[in-house]
Amino acid sequence: MRSEAEPALKHIAIIMDGNGRWARKRGLARIKGHTAAEKSIHDAVEVCGEAGIKYLTLYAFSTENWSRPRAEVNFIMKLLSRFIKGNIDELHRKNVRLRTTGRLYDIPDGPRGDLEKAIQRTSANTGLNLVLALSYGGRAEIRDAVTIIAEKVVSGELSPSDISEETISNNLYNPDIPDPDVIIRTSGEQRLSNFLLWQSAYSEFVFTPVLWPDFHAEELRNSLEEFRARKRRFGGLE
Ligand code: FPP
Secondary structure: OOOOOOOOOOEEEEEOOOHHHHHHHOOOOHHHHHHHHHHHHHHHHHHHHHHOOOEEEEEEEEHHHHHOOHHHHHHHHHHHHHHHHHHHHHHHHOOOEEEEEOOHHHOOHHHHHHHHHHHHHOOOOOOOEEEEEEEEOHHHHHHHHHHHHHHHHHOOOOOHHHOOHHHHHHOOOOOOOOOOOEEEEOOOOOOOOOOOOOOOOOOEEEEOOOOHHHOOHHHHHHHHHHHHOOOOOOOOOO
16 A cells, blocks of 8 residues: 555546446346446545545546437436445545536436535545546537637637637636546547547556456556556656
8 A cells, every 4th residue: 555645646537438348248238337337436436545646537427428328328327326325425434525527517406416415515525536527528628618718708808819728727627636647448448538638638548458347446556557657758858
C-alpha cells in the first residue's frame, strides 16, 4: 500500500466496457453484466483510496447510450439508484465525495434525486472524488462550453481575442478537476468513444482485454503499474 499520493497520478478515468459480453459468455441476459459491474466499481474505489488518488472518473452512461433498448436503459437507471442507495453510507464513511459529469438533467427524476442527495451529503468530504459520467459526451461538453463562452461574448463580458485554451477548460462541466493522467479501457476495445475529449490531450491510455465485471482490484493495480512504467513528456523532451 502506498502511504502518500503520487504527484503524477491524481486522476484515473475508466471506460467500463464489456458488461454485455461478460453476460453473453455465461449465457445470461446483458443486464446481468451491468449488475456484475458493481463489484468492479467497488474495487476501483478501494484501490484509489489505498493509493491516495484524488479523482476517479467512471464512464457509466454516454450520450450515445440512450439509443440502447428501452429496457436496458431503464435497468441501468434503476441500477444507478440501487448503487447510490446501497453504497452511500460506506462511501461517506470512507470520506469519498460523489460527483457527476454530463447532462444530469437527462437522468430520470428518481435516480437523479438519489444522486443529488448523495452529492449534497458527501460534498464536504476530502478524500477521493468519485465522478460518475452520466449522459456524458465529450463533444456535448465542448458544445456546452462554447455556448457559455458565446453568451459571455454577446454580453460583452469577454472579447473573442481573449478566448484561450484556459477559457475553454474553465467552462467545461468540472473546471476544478485536473485532466486524467491515465484512461483505462477494459474489454479489448481501443477507442475513446467520446469520453473526455478535451481533457485527454496528454493522458496515457491503458487497454486491457479483461471485461469490466472481471476487472477486480488486482487487474486495476496491474493497469496502474503499466501506467507508472510510461515516460510522459507532454510534447517536450526528457
Ligand atoms: C459497457 O458495457 C457498459 C455500459 C455502457 C454501462 C455501464 C453501466 C454500469 C457499469 C452500471 C451502472 C452504473 C453505476 C455507477 C452503478 P457494454 O454493455 O457496452 O458491454 P458490451 O460492449 O460487452 O456489450
